Amino acid sequence: MNAQREVVILIACGSGVCTSGVAKAKMQEVAAEIGVPVNVSTCNISEMNTKIANTDIVCTTMPYNFPPEVTHGINVFPLITGFNASNCINTLKTWMQEIYNA
Structure with a gap:
């Protein structure tokens, strides 16, 4: 484990x-x-492409086609609604642990 490392997460919505x-x-x-220590920031969807550099996980609360350079991109609207939230949470946990332990 890298005690100095934070997983950097960006979440965009409308x-x-x-x-x-x-x-x-x-x-x-x-x-x-x-x-896992995280640094989570938010932005609107139109700002997202200018903020994804040096971001480990990019999230949206709306449908979005992530650019190829985003290897960890996910729609996290299930965290808001609760519908299918467990799958979303499991994916996020896996990614956070992989990134943190890399």
């Missing part, structure tokens, strides 16, 4: 405030459950 803010809180809870 405004950069509402659903991304809720998803940010959920993401921090998920990371705390597995003991």
